[in-house]
Amino acid sequence: METVEYVIGLIAVIALAGVGALVGFVRPRRRRRNLPPRPGQQAGLPGDRRDGEEHLPGVGDDAEVPRDSATRTVEDVGLPDGPVVERPAPVLGRLVRLRERLARSNSALGQGLLALLSRDTLDEATWEEVEDTLLLADLGVDPTTRIVDALRERVKVLGTRDPAHLRELLREELLTAVGPGMDRTLATQRQGERPAVVMVVGVNGTGKTTTVGKLARLLVAQDKDVVLGAADTFRAAAAEQLATWGDRVGVPTVRSDRDGADPAAVAFDAVKQGTEAEVDVVLIDTAGRLQNKVGLMDELGKVKRVVERHGPVDEVLLVLDATTGQNGLRQAAVFSEVVDVTGIVLTKLDGTAKGGIVVAVQQSLGVPVKLIGLGEGADDLAPFEPEAFVDALLS
Incomplete structure (x- = not known):
């Protein structure tokens, strides 16, 4: 009797387990939750659009069929016709600006020489300092020797210590070294039938x-x-x-x-x-x-x-x-x-106090400096003017 009851109970347990598994297998799918509409989209329109309804683009709309809408043309933006052509700065205006820059960058040369020449006593040591100053300015050995010898002779004969007079003497010697008589004209005129x-x-x-x-x-x-x-x-x-x-x-x-x-x-x-x-x-x-x-x-x-x-x-x-x-x-x-x-263009003259290179290269080649660049601006190139250059050194 006990054996029969044990068998019946075991069968019942197995039957209940099978029913549970079957129920789980055929469990109905969860109903999808309705998502809220995108901003600007009517509710209930997950992908398709009702005709006549306004619709603002939302995330993912770039994958849909493009909507007809007016687009701005190039004319609407107001772009200029063709490339914009600049008008370069006039030559006279840029010369004034370049002189100011040259005066600021090279004033150490002129001021240093004037300070040496204005000493109470111009002994041999002082003249050696004058010579060293000119050499450090890349004036070159021969031009430096000529300038120092001429200055020593003129100061000795005139016996002057007046700063204004000494400045004028120095200006004359530097200007002579730079070569004011050299032809610095650029050959940019048409030659008959050719440029x-x-x-x-x-x-x-x-x-x-x-x-x-x-x-x-x-x-x-x-x-x-x-x-x-x-x-x-x-x-x-x-x-x-x-x-x-x-x-x-x-x-x-x-x-x-x-x-x-x-x-x-x-x-x-x-x-x-x-x-x-x-x-x-x-x-x-x-x-x-x-x-x-x-x-x-x-x-x-x-x-x-x-x-x-x-x-x-x-x-x-x-x-x-x-x-x-x-x-x-x-x-x-x-x-x-x-x-x-036939001519020299000196660039980066504003970044150095060694303006004497103007004299050195002309003395070496017999070729004039015709153009100087004093900066990275588009109009920072101008014809070289000896007097303006020397005056800037001594300003």
Whole structure:
């Protein structure tokens, strides 16, 4: 009897477990909770839209069919027609600004000399200090010797200690050393049926491309028509940089459509297009190269020879960094041998008190400084004026 009851109980337990499992398996799915409408959306519209109802875009709407809506056109925004062309600063205005900067940056030279010459006793030690001051200003040995000897003689004969008189004596000697009689005119006048051709050369890092761009602005300020030639085909960004400078003042740039193109061919095409367009000046930017790289210097000579098939190159401007000092003289000598430099552009003259490099490079090459750069601004390039330069030193 007990055995029968045990079997019946066991069967009942198994049956109840099976029913429970079956109930769990067929349990109905949970009903989805209705989500609240997105901001601006009518309730009950999870994805589709009732016709005629306003609907603001919500999260995820970019995946739906775009809604018809009015869009602003370019004309609505009011954009200017074509690129904005700048008007460069006039030459006279920038000269005044450059003189002020030069006076601030180089006043240590002039003031130091005046302080030495105004001492009660001008003994040998004082004259040695005067000489050291000039040498530290990169004036060069020969010009320094001539200036000191002339000053010693004039002070001895006149017996003066008046600061104003000494300043005038120093001004006269410095002005003589700078060379006021040198021809500093830029050859940028049309030559008959062809434009004037100006090549800009120099070592790496002196700012040749920037100088070409600033020179273009200077010429545009003088109402000249200019074409730029991007013959620096080694530096990938050089042509783009030059074109940007040109675009800012409405000047076209002739460039190659591939990197590493023949720079002589680009320069030739620039002069050709400038001649056909009857412009006043063609400015040719060349790649920077070290003066001791024979192959690169030979290539520079080739660029000039190819350009001269159109006619003479009227101006070869060598860009020198004023902070390089005497090393700049060695650079100048080699470049002058290869392409017959006709003028010097001194950049970064505002960042150094070594204004004597003007005298040194002219004495070394017999070539005048024609342009000076005194800052990074677009119009911080101006013709060099000896009297203004000396007056700024002594201000």
